[in-house]
Amino acid sequence: xxxxxLKLTISYDGASFSGWQSQANGNTIQDLMEGAFRQIxxxxxxxxxxxxxxxxxxxxxxxxxxxxxxxxxxxxxxLAALNGSLPPKVRVTRCTTVKKTFHARFSAKGKVYRxxxxxxxxxxxxxxxxxxHVAAPLSVTDIAGHANTFLGTHDFAEFAANRGQPxxxxxxxxxxxxxxxxxxCIAIEFDGDGFLYKMVxxxxxxxxxxxxxxxxxxxxxxxxxxxxxxxxxxxxPAEGLYLxxxxx
Amino acid sequence: xxxxxLKLTISYDGASFSGWQSQANGNTIQDLMEGAFRQIxxxxxxxxxxxxxxxxxxxxxxxxxxxxxxxxxxxxxxLAALNGSLPPKVRVTRCTTVKKTFHARFSAKGKVYRxxxxxxxxxxxxxxxxxxHVAAPLSVTDIAGHANTFLGTHDFAEFAANRGQPxxxxxxxxxxxxxxxxxxCIAIEFDGDGFLYKMVxxxxxxxxxxxxxxxxxxxxxxxxxxxxxxxxxxxxPAEGLYLxxxxx
Numbered sequence: 001x002x003x004x005x006l007k008l009t010i011s012y013d014g015a016s017f018s019g020w021q022s023q024a025n026g027n028t029i030q031d032l033m034e035g036a037f038r039q040i041x042x043x044x045x046x047x048x049x050x051x052x053x054x055x056x057x058x059x060x061x062x063x064x065x066x067x068x069x070x071x072x073x074x075x076x077x078x079l080a081a082l083n084g085s086l087p088p089k090v091r092v093t094r095c096t097t098v099k100k101t102f103h104a105r106f107s108a109k110g111k112v113y114r115x116x117x118x119x120x121x122x123x124x125x126x127x128x129x130x131x132x133h134v135a136a137p138l139s140v141t142d143i144a145g146h147a148n149t150f151l152g153t154h155d156f157a158e159f160a161a162n163r164g165q166p167x168x169x170x171x172x173x174x175x176x177x178x179x180x181x182x183x184x185c186i187a188i189e190f191d192g193d194g195f196l197y198k199m200v201x202x203x204x205x206x207x208x209x210x211x212x213x214x215x216x217x218x219x220x221x222x223x224x225x226x227x228x229x230x231x232x233x234x235x236x237p238a239e240g241l242y243l244x245x246x247x248x
Numbered sequence: 249x250x251x252x253x254l255k256l257t258i259s260y261d262g263a264s265f266s267g268w269q270s271q272a273n274g275n276t277i278q279d280l281m282e283g284a285f286r287q288i289x290x291x292x293x294x295x296x297x298x299x300x301x302x303x304x305x306x307x308x309x310x311x312x313x314x315x316x317x318x319x320x321x322x323x324x325x326x327l328a329a330l331n332g333s334l335p336p337k338v339r340v341t342r343c344t345t346v347k348k349t350f351h352a353r354f355s356a357k358g359k360v361y362r363x364x365x366x367x368x369x370x371x372x373x374x375x376x377x378x379x380x381h382v383a384a385p386l387s388v389t390d391i392a393g394h395a396n397t398f399l400g401t402h403d404f405a406e407f408a409a410n411r412g413q414p415x416x417x418x419x420x421x422x423x424x425x426x427x428x429x430x431x432x433c434i435a436i437e438f439d440g441d442g443f444l445y446k447m448v449x450x451x452x453x454x455x456x457x458x459x460x461x462x463x464x465x466x467x468x469x470x471x472x473x474x475x476x477x478x479x480x481x482x483x484x485p486a487e488g489l490y491l492x493x494x495x496x
Contacts, residue, residue: 013373058374079370088376122327125261126306128336130374 003067006078007102008033008047009094014058015129015239016089021052029053029090033064036085041068050104050111050246054198056238058130060114061093063246065104104246110175110193112244115204115236117143120184131185132204132240138211140186144179146207147188149220151177158223158233159203160196170196189244198235205234251315254326255350256281256295257342262306263377263487264337269300277301277338281312284333289316298352298359298494302446304486306378308362309341311494313352352494358423358441360492363452363484365391368432379433380452380488386459388434392427394455395436397468399425406471406481407451408444418444437492446483453482 012029022030030047037045050063073081078095086092101107116131118124123133157170176191188204206223209215260277270278278295285293297312321329326343334340349355364379366372371381405418424439436452454471457463 011373013376076369083370088371089373091370091373093370093372121324122331122339122341123336124341125259125337125339126378128261 002070004070004072004097005100005102006066006068007094007096007098007104008064008066008082008092010059010062010064011091011093012059012062013089013130014053014056016087017055019053019055019057020049020062029059029062032086032090033066033082036082037066037068039085040081043069048104050108051195053241053243054238056129057241057243058239059243061245062243063104063108063248065098065102067100102248107248108194108246110191110247111195112189112191112247113195113200114187114189114242114244115200116240116242117186117188117204117208118184119186127185129239132208132237134208134212136212138186138208140179140181142211143186143188143207144177146210146217146220147177147179147190147203149224150174150190150203154224156196156199156224159199159206161198161202161235163197172196172199191247200241201236201238202233204236204240208236209234250318252318252320253346253348253350254314254316255342255344255346255352256312256314256330256340258307258310258312259339259341260307260310261337261378262301262304264335265303267301267303267305268297268310277307277310280334280338281314281330284330285314285316287333288329291317296352298356299443301489301491302486304377305489305491306487307491309493310491311352311356311496313346313350315348350496355496356442356494358439358495359443360437360439360495361443361448362435362437362490362492363448364488364490365434365436365452365456366432367434375433377487380456380485382456382460384460386434386456388427388429390459391434391436391455392425394458394465394468395425395427395438395451397472398422398438398451402472404444404447404472407447407454409446409450409483411445420444420447439495448489449484449486450481452484452488456484457482 018027020029022028033047045066047064047066075095079092082092118127118131118133119138121135151174153173155170156172172194174190174192178189180187206220210220266275268277270276281295293314295312295314323343327340330340366375366379366381367386369383399422401421403418404420420442422438422440426437428435454468458468
């Protein structure tokens with residue numbers, strides 16, 4: 001089959017789905033994307049994402065690629081066809097043809113994740129499933145200070161969960177940590193060369209617990225020196241996490 | 249029963265509910281509120297809203313009142329008890345005790361409604377159910393100009409649906425019309441002394457159709473002079489409408 005490779009930018013509200021990666025129940029973004037392609041192309045098409053996102057985790061711009069039978073369709077036609085077959089909580093926002101050397105996962109140079117915390121006594125109904133509700137008052141200055149602890153290159157073994165198989169290389173580099181406060185929303189953004197499984201949620205969990213005085217500040221720094229000791233850890237809930245973009 | 253009157257401010261994401269007003273199926277905000285009170289007080293309590301909102305319509309601050317057995321609870325306790333029993337898409341955001349002369353509906357001096365239009369080729373997944381998706385480009389200047397047509401006191405018979413019974417008085421005053429554009433979102437806000445059934449959605453439907461060139465500008469003005477002729481009308485979808493606040 002003569003094929004062309006499509007690079008897709010995909011946005012989704014993770015609340016209704018079982019995450020990115022294909023599963024038996026089929027309620028995943030990858031399954032929905034592959035279903036849409038099968039409907040359009042009449043043949044099974046594999047969609048490769050830049051990486052997994054867990055159930056409940058959102059994406060503003062997940063990136064994926066797929067090899068499709070050559071049609072030379074204009075971008076707008078692919079967008080309309082895919083979105084026409086996808087549920088409204090999953091949208092393809094951009095589509096371009098790329099060289100066969102492009103790979104959504106292996107060509108990625110880094111990623112940006114954002115974590116949203118709603119810091120007020122009551123979580124507005126419109127934020128349900130879209131932010132972590134922390135009712136106890138947080139100091140944004142403290143949050144920003146603690147988030148900066150992760151800047152640079154560290155062994156993040158203490159900030160990784162494993163999926164059954166042992167993780168070999170747990171050294172990662174955080175290029176930027178940005179904290180923004182808008183009304184009751186505190187957003188923490190990490191730009192890194194790569195992220196381990198549940199890494200952002202473990203980092204945010206530690207940052208918030210430290211800001212709440214539930215963990216000493218020194219412990220946060222100490223953890224970046226530990227390797228695989230797996231101290232008691234707190235995973236911030238999935239609903240606050242957004243994959244903002246993948247850098248290539 | 250010695251009772252006190254509570255004034256409640258309620259916010260809800262209308263997407264999951266059948267509107268405000270009590271119904272046999274029970275999936276309405278009023279039913280949920282009355283269910284929460286029954287659970288807390290152990291006796292049926294009637295909750296009176298400032299007015300109905302239709303299925304799919306949202307509220308940032310609906311107002312209601314209820315007479316409850318005297319407990320002299322602090323506000324925070326009522327908030328916690330009610331929110332503890334309500335689903336997360338309905339939140340009581342404020343609760344105060346008021347005089348028995350206060351009535352959520354009859355004491356209202358006016359209301360503010362906002363209508364959100366998402367004007368871009370693709371509707372983001374996070375806006376699904378929360379805005380009207382209009383893909384064709386709109387001029388914000390035109391939208392603002394047409395929205396201003398409604399300013400002042402008019403007979404809004406042409407911008408009202410009836411619920412079976414004839415509407416006697418269809419004269420209303422729009423005190424302010426405000427249009428704000430944030431990225432792809434165009435928000436139209438109307439502040440009025442009162443609104444007829446489906447009035448805002450009929451006004452927005454006419455504004456958008458006029459801005460798209462589907463109706464002549466002169467027709468919009470002419471309609472405010474007609475009385476009950478019921479020309480062809482377009483009702484903007486429920487999901488873009490928000491009750492912003494009730495003025496007392």
